[in-house]
Amino acid sequence: MSADNFQCGFxxxxxxxxxxxxxxxxxxxxxKISITSRRPQTTRHRILGIKTAxxxxxxxxxxPGLHTRQPRxxxxxxxxxxxxxxxxxxxxxxxxxxKRWQEDDDWVLQKLQDLSCPVIVAVNKVDRITxxxxxxxxxxxxxxxxxxxxxxxxxxxxxxQLAQLEAAxxxxxxxxxxxxxxxxxxxxxxxxxxxxxxxxxxxxxxxEEIPYGLTVEIESFREKGGVLHIHALIWVEKxxxxxxxxxxxxxxxxxxxxEAREDMQQAFDQKVFLQLWVKVKEGxxxxxxxxRSLGYDES
Ligand code: GDP
Numbered sequence: 315m316s317a318d319n320f321q322c323g324f325x326x327x328x329x330x331x332x333x334x335x336x337x338x339x340x341x342x343x344x345x346k347i348s349i350t351s352r353r354p355q356t357t358r359h360r361i362l363g364i365k366t367a368x369x370x371x372x373x374x375x376x377x378p379g380l381h382t383r384q385p386r387x388x389x390x391x392x393x394x395x396x397x398x399x400x401x402x403x404x405x406x407x408x409x410x411x412x413k414r415w416q417e418d419d420d421w422v423l424q425k426l427q428d429l430s431c432p433v434i435v436a437v438n439k440v441d442r443i444t445x446x447x448x449x450x451x452x453x454x455x456x457x458x459x460x461x462x463x464x465x466x467x468x469x470x471x472x473x474x475q476l477a478q479l480e481a482a483x484x485x486x487x488x489x490x491x492x493x494x495x496x497x498x499x500x501x502x503x504x505x506x507x508x509x510x511x512x513x514x515x516x517x518x519x520x521x522e523e524i525p526y527g528l529t530v531e532i533e534s535f536r537e538k539g540g541v542l543h544i545h546a547l548i549w550v551e552k553x554x555x556x557x558x559x560x561x562x563x564x565x566x567x568x569x570x571x572x573e574a575r576e577d578m579q580q581a582f583d584q585k586v587f588l589q590l591w592v593k594v595k596e597g598x599x600x601x602x603x604x605x606r607s608l609g610y611d612e613s
Contacts, residue, residue: 324375327407328408329408331418334409406432408435409436437466437467509531510530512530515570516528530546560592
């Protein structure tokens with residue numbers, strides 16, 4: 315692979331929660347990397363998905379931090395992380411939902427105001443729109459909101475028009491040799507994925523009951539005799555949140571542990587021994603230092 319005919323660059327996927335950024339990323343990269351869920355805010359970290367083809371490599375930067383305004387440290391951190399991840403990218407793909415423009419979309423768009431790099435809009439979930447004609451006024455409204463270089467209706471669910479989206483991105487990707495190994499799809503460690511899997515299960519099981527500020531930290535991650543021993547701490551903000559996470563007779567936590575372990579075994583192709591602990595860290599979401607100590611750091 316020579317630099318002459320090779321393109322490589324960073325592409326940020328931005329958009330309000332639930333528009334389908336993670337789904338899109340997984341589809342484009344062809345592997346489940348970030349965890350999708352019906353609930354917003356499940357992906358807190360910047361995740362890289364890397365797509366390598368014969369003549370190009372696209373490094374996707376997910377910016378799940380572009381949320382709505384909330385006066386808490388967690389959101390301040392998320393917003394800052396999102397803003398940081400937008401500098402030094404070659405292309406921004408703004409993901410919106412077909413025919414559903416919301417206040418939060420405006421807020422994200424506002425964050426892009428001073429960006430000089432090209433912005434492409436992916437209008438996702440068009441599989442839900444039966445009469446495609448009805449999409450046209452929405453696309454026209456979109457075009458008037460900013461000088462977008464392209465607007466591409468897509469469906470992360472069916473894969474419809476994803477090739478077009480990729481082609482649009484490639485138009486703006488610089489000539490450069492690949493930055494990552496061909497077989498590397500994410501730079502996130504197994505440790506990170508392990509924490510994500512536990513968090514995903516918790517979010518799915520707890521539904522509306524999910525305590526605000528819940529987070530998962532992998533305390534230790536060791537291989538011993540061909541078995542991965544993983545200890546995960548589930549941090550909650552209030553003592554009262556603990557029984558919610560543990561569930562009646564420890565049932566909920568047990569199920570979370572079992573399902574997360576099964577997924578880990580599949581992801582890591584190895585036997586996993588998983589231990590979960592629930593701990594209380596009062597008011598931690600308001601404490602930026604505590605956030606950093608838990609690994610929510612920009613670096
Ligand atoms: P994110 O918060 O922007 O990362 O959104 P997710 O990727 O987690 O998706 C949010 C929800 O929208 C999930 O329930 C997805 O299954 C759903 N979704 C994502 N893409 C599509 C799509 O193209 N069509 C439909 N119908 N649903 C989608």
